[in-house]
Amino acid sequence: MENVAIFDSPGKGRGLKTTKELWAGDVIFSEASLAAVVFDSLAERICHSCFRRQDKLQRCGQCKFAHYCDRTCQRAGWAEHKQECGAIKAYGKIPNENIRLVARIMWRLDKEGSIVSDMQLTTLEELEDHIADMQDEEMQEFKVDIHNFLDYWPRNSKQHTIDDISHAFGVIMCNGFTVSDQRGLQAVGVGLFPNLCLVNHDCWPNCTVILNHGKIELRSLGKIEEGQELTIAYVDYLNKSEERQRLLKTQYFFDCTCEHCKNHTKDDLKLGGKEVDGVKPSEEQVKEATDYCFEMLEKMDKSRLNGDYHEVVKICEGCIEKTEPVLADTHIYLLRMWSTLSEVKAYLQFFEDASDYARKMVEGYTKLYHPNNAALGMAAMRAGVNHWQAGQIEIGHGMVCKAYAILMVTHGPTHPITKDLEAMRMQTEMELRMFKQNEYVYHSMREAALKNKPMSMMHEPSSMEEGIKNLFHRRK
Ligand SMILES: [Zn+2]
Ligand SMILES: [Zn+2]
Ligand SMILES: [Zn+2]
Structure with missing residues (x-):
């Protein structure tokens, strides 16, 4: 190093x-x-070796728990799974993700020693566990995990002291890193x-x-x-x-x-009021609008979880109409409204609305975030797609370029998302050139393209982005 x-x-x-x-x-x-495991909830949908999401996964014939893309992934994952496989069979049930992760870490360290590569700067022992800081409720769950771990851990594996086991659980409790799928869009597991x-x-x-x-x-x-x-x-x-x-x-x-x-x-920007011609709304007005927004966000989240997207639109647009004149365009609740609306509107194929909201979101983010923040880059990418879908090729191309510049820093040129953006950048650049030469030809081509593949890039709205914002995996 x-x-x-x-x-x-x-x-x-x-x-x-x-x-x-x-x-x-x-x-x-x-x-x-050092080790990583797929979340309990996704155990049958994510490959336990490469952490990709696949429609058809093959099950480990022995434990019937681990799932893999194919034989290649199964073979690649065998060293990590071998002991787990036997332990699950003997235990007769599936231990939770924390227990599976600690067990995988322990097996690995037992086999390879406390430093597994010359790049490793610290041992597990030296990392902090924060057990002394835990609240009662957290402590209860912690003890249950350790109890179950002891039942799960095979007699013929090396035996550890309770202190060592507790320490390992404490370390992953605050330092377990959220592992995402290959595109970085969904949290799928946890690793150390x-x-x-x-x-x-x-x-x-x-x-x-x-x-x-x-x-x-x-x-x-x-x-x-x-x-x-x-x-x-x-x-x-x-x-x-x-x-x-x-x-x-x-x-x-x-x-x-x-x-x-x-x-x-920047605290003043995040929950502040909108200044119009040098006049700011009163503190009470801002507070009232902020509280109302908060209430509507909770309502909106419920509708979104139920997949009731027309209701989401109704709630958000009603709220925005009321609060937009009062709240700053960097108000974090308004930003959440715009972000959700742009996603939902794109899904419902109202591309112009989607692009308007997405643009407001990116403008707000730009005033708040570090210029090379990954979330800003991802938002600009989404806004770029929305504008492209709406046929606003100039802004669309600009947003895609902005996103590309950020992701070259935060993700690097080899990341799958950066590669997507690179392709989008070339596509929008070509279309922009066409647009400047002949607007009519451009628009008829756009229509044909959208008719051919109307659903491309339109994922069902989700809370994925929110999920990835948690760098380290915390128990709910
Ligand atoms: Zn795989
Ligand atoms: Zn197995
Ligand atoms: Zn701070």
Whole structure:
């Protein structure tokens, strides 16, 4: 590991710093997991070896639990599954994902020793477990997991002390990294990446982490001077500093003292009022609109979960009509409304509405997020597609280019999503040229294209994006 060194970060414990100057998009390190498992709920839909979603998976003939794309994946996953397979058969049921993950970690370390590769900077033992910080309720579940683990763990495997087992559970409880599918759109499992556990949090970080072809990559978001601490954001920046601090305290057990929290940077934009000709609405007006928005968001979420998309549109548009004149265009509740509406409207094939809302979303995000934030890039991509669908090729191409520039930094050129964007960029560029030459020909071609493949890029609206915003997997 030539790019980084472990050091004592003031007030944060151990941290990682860079030992050389870095630039936007640099891969500081990439790391394979020590172990990873598919979520309980997706065990039959995601390959247990490559974590891809497949319609038809083959079941392990022995335990009937593990599922694979094909023989190749099964063979590739056998070293990790071998002992698990026997243990599940003997246990007679399927232990939950936490237990499966800890067991896989233990088997691996028993076999290969506490350092499994010369890239690994820390042992499991050295990582923090935060057991002392746990609340009663969390502690109860924790004890049940350990109890079940002891029943599951085979007699003929190496036996460990309760302290060692508890420590492993504690580590994955706060440091289990959410593993996404190959496109990074859906959370499908949880894994442990020891080096990543050393990277501390900052609400305005200088790095980002992305899963690419089975390994995580720590990537630089901009220029970083030699010797500076490397940081990632554990929670989404689209929360007020107070809320971020609360989340960090309850989920990761520390008080954030980053610059943005100390100075409440951009908090005024996130729940603020709209200024029109130098006049701002009163505090009461803003509060009233904010509370109303919050109420409607809860109602909307319910309808969305029920798949009642026309109701979602009704709730959102009603709310927007009332609150848009009062609330700032960076208000985080309005942004959520616009984001959902653009998704749902695209699904219902109202492309012009979808593109209008998507544009407002991207404009708001741009004022709030770091210019190289991955969520901003993904939003710009969605807005680009919406505009392209609506036949607004100039804005569409611009959005796709914006997204591409961001994802080249956050995801890198080999990531499947960046490759999608590259193709989209070429397509929209070609169409834009055609549009400038002959608008009429362009529009008739667009119509034909949409008729041929009307449903392409129109996924059913979901809360996927929200899911991936949780970097580390937390129990519900
Ligand atoms: Zn596979
Ligand atoms: Zn099996
Ligand atoms: Zn902070």
